[in-house]
Amino acid sequence: MDIALALAWIRALAAAVERHRDELTALDTAIGDGDHGANLSRGFTAVTAALDAPDAPEPATVGAVLTRTGTILLSKVGGASGPLYGSAFRAMGAPLDGPTATPAELADALAAGLAALRDLGGAVPGDKTVVDAWTPAVAAFRAAAPAGLAAAAAAAADAAERGAEDTVPLQARKGRASYLGPRSIGHRDPGAASTALIFRALADATHSAGG
Amino acid sequence: MDIALALAWIRALAAAVERHRDELTALDTAIGDGDHGANLSRGFTAVTAALDAPDAPEPATVGAVLTRTGTILLSKVGGASGPLYGSAFRAMGAPLDGPTATPAELADALAAGLAALRDLGGAVPGDKTVVDAWTPAVAAFRAAAPAGLAAAAAAAADAAERGAEDTVPLQARKGRASYLGPRSIGHRDPGAASTALIFRALADATHSAGG
Amino acid sequence: MKKLINTPESVLPDALAGFAAAHPELTVDLDARVISRSARPAVPKVALVSGGGSGHEPLHAGFVGPGMLDAACPGEVFTSPVPDQVLAAAQAVHSGAGVLFVVKNYTGDVMNFRLAAELAAEEGIEVATVLVDDDVAVEDSTWTAGRRGTGATVAVEKLAGALAERGAPLAEVAALGARVNAASRSFAVALGPATTPAAGKPGFELPDDEIEVGVGIHGEPGRRREPLRPAHLLVAEVVDTILADHHLAAGDEVIALVNGMGATPLLELYVVFGEVHARLAERGIRIARNLVGNYVTSLDMAGFSLTLTRADPQVLELWDAPVATPALRWS
Amino acid sequence: MKKLINTPESVLPDALAGFAAAHPELTVDLDARVISRSARPAVPKVALVSGGGSGHEPLHAGFVGPGMLDAACPGEVFTSPVPDQVLAAAQAVHSGAGVLFVVKNYTGDVMNFRLAAELAAEEGIEVATVLVDDDVAVEDSTWTAGRRGTGATVAVEKLAGALAERGAPLAEVAALGARVNAASRSFAVALGPATTPAAGKPGFELPDDEIEVGVGIHGEPGRRREPLRPAHLLVAEVVDTILADHHLAAGDEVIALVNGMGATPLLELYVVFGEVHARLAERGIRIARNLVGNYVTSLDMAGFSLTLTRADPQVLELWDAPVATPALRWS
């Protein structure tokens, strides 16, 4: 991955959030407070604006793109997803301190993002959170990394989507959905759904870049 | 009319109010505040309770029945209809100071009731109020009085019902319905509708009494 | 109908019992249905008595206390109190300097308070009445019932109450009340209807993109329906409607009440207040004092009313005077 | 969706602008989205900072002022504020004696305030946090997100605010806040849903004869649906649910908050308070102080919450201490 691809990933993600905004909100309305779409939309609108700003600093590393994204999410999103995704992107950016990153380095970065999520939110797989999409995505990415970025990203996106779908039968143990007790069963977790967008955007951007 | 018939009138009226309670409320919901049925029901429930009370004083005159009814309405109904009907019944009771009343005396009493209504509320015919049912009823009663109480009461009841129906195309100029301006057109006035019940109850009681 | 009540018939006594329990500093006569201050004045003062149908809480019971009303007499929901009840309120707080009735201009209220005033006179109690009729949605003519009394009631009760507290005579307190009413105008819009416990269904039905404009406080429909618009456009219409009827010029000061009708989030009322403030500023009119919240409600109606009262030094000074009631309190 | 707003995106800035215009006695930083007291303390005192998603008004901005909060930082509707914003609030009011964060227990609030506390520490500002988690509808276990913070927030902010005003050190103010939280339990029922501007439709649909029991303050459905019942039965269930989790015995005194969720008429809240009072009296529990009204709302949700805080002499004395904020004011 180079800096241009990192930027393309973030832009594809911002576009995906906008397209799926109402869907994320609907998921969050069912078992949360109905703001997940608006939260991420607000955050990624700010991210895109920052990237597009005439005086935006030219990122010197792949990590700089991700760290900057995380910092903006942290300071614009709020709610649960703001600190979670903000910290995850910042954690991913930290190790990627060169102008390019190998698939293996990216796998480590994604794992660092997951660690940040788990560290901050305290959720474990099965709690019906972002962790349930992020965990299989990182594993799939790492497993397919030897086959190249495109294969790894595609595998991760598929895994994230399956992970999100797999949250449907779960009873939430973290986040707002946990307040519903057994009534949280039967709904896809909104955060897991947006995590699937993160990984699908990575696959799409990689694919477009011919990578 | 004797004291027993006066009591029968009030009881028939109380029963009619209960039967038409929701209808009066619906009329008042359309162009008022939706309480006319509840108001009159509260009032006539209290009137019936007072008449039925073990320690209720035996009325010595026809007027005593009507005055007592008016006093209880005044102190139980509130709103516009409480003082209006309360004063009207008290005004009707005042002149009827014997154990019986002739149809001509009753015609005068009904006219006194109308005068009290007009005096207190300031409405004239055509304003879309109780006055629009009460006015033709008094006139019809007086015209038919020579033919006896039954004929007079029946004529008054018919006239009151027509009067109430005739309020439908009017634009209200008094009471809450006037706030609606032209939007009050097309609805029967709730007070005119309850006035029709007053005269129909008189006719029914008279009929049952074989008078 | 969904309401936190026991039965439609018992709403008022049940709520009064709750009010009595919540405000032990006030005296609540559950039989007479009169809320009054517990302490009698050391020297005779004009007693302020107000009342009207219930469903407008905190009006009027929530305004009983030092600096405002001496007594309130709540009628059934949207139904004016009966004369006996108003008389009982006057008797409870009369201290020899006369009683001022603050009456919102509705046929029922006017008649019941008038009959009560006659009864009070028979008992030797001097009564004066201030009629509140501030709602510009209603045409003011001798051929109609006249304008409704709405939000200005708060200002009349606060300011006349402050003046009475200072020992002003009845005529003076009544004159101030009339002056405050004359200096006040209101207008309201509804986003949704109200449901009375007795009726059990909404007073009107409204499509999801329409509002009722020029509504009163009894759940009745307004003067007309209009499409819902962004707050700044809606507020512009409301402000302009009031200003068209109000003699306010650049440089004038007002007390502004942005009043919820019962079901409007405070967050939205602040959005409305911001727009009112901006619109008046454009006209050079300054909001010297304000209230934002539920003061004169219409059960569970959604929407807001705006009341503008022209301020002058006396009005502002009386407004700032201490008040200690359940719903208005400062020192 | 019918709301008095300009756009869903601008609700918060528009409402903040209105709040600033309505409360000139407070300082409102529209960029940082921080409401704070205008006067700096003469001697350093512990600064109380609270915040959370908007839509719960008057919480928290309505509780900024002498005797209560020093600053509030409102997030977007039902979305906790961001760390930068919380930090800005702390910086605005920090006077050298440390800052107490009052945080309602929601994942988002906890994380954002925790990150803000880390930032504040980097700036040399000492921060302590009181977590409010009083809602007995939610199971309290280390495996869940824990109980939600709801009505008890008012008591924590009032009482800790009063203690801070007296110059108590940070640890003591934080300990009192924790003690008040531990002495408080809440439970809520909804008669109707809330609609966020962003979602544009109600958080749930409810048939006309059913209620949601055990709801929070974010428009989410509750623990279960039940048929609507008369107020005394509903209140009995709510009181008993709280008492089953609360160590209250005959002879105990409580502060009771009967809180509207935004769209409930005050008349009904008084009916509820009357029933709460009666039910507690049966158990020998006395309501020493109370609040009845909209304090911790959920936009336009209909329903109520009950919060009971066990009272003791210190609690009552701090409760009675003067407070001068937009929404709570006595002296």
Ligand SMILES: Nc1ncnc2c1ncn2[C@@H]1O[C@H](COP(=O)(O)OP(=O)(O)O)[C@@H](O)[C@H]1O
């Ligand atoms: N403790 C947690 N750990 C990981 N993810 C969490 C946690 N709590 C909540 N989430 C995620 O956050 C999502 C909700 O985000 P969002 O709606 O933006 O925030 P909020 O819940 O504050 O409204 C949930 O769907 C869930 O995936």
Ligand SMILES: Nc1ncnc2c1ncn2[C@@H]1O[C@H](COP(=O)(O)OP(=O)(O)O)[C@@H](O)[C@H]1O
């Ligand atoms: N000024 C008036 N003169 C005569 N009748 C009136 C007047 N004002 C109102 N009414 C009558 O009162 C009726 C309404 O009574 P009600 O609903 O019980 O009282 P309120 O209007 O106070 O709610 C109206 O339908 C009308 O017939």
Ligand SMILES: [Mg+2]
């Ligand atoms: Mg959410």
Ligand SMILES: [Mg+2]
């Ligand atoms: Mg009526």
Ligand SMILES: [Mg+2]
């Ligand atoms: Mg009425």
Ligand SMILES: [Mg+2]
């Ligand atoms: Mg949220």
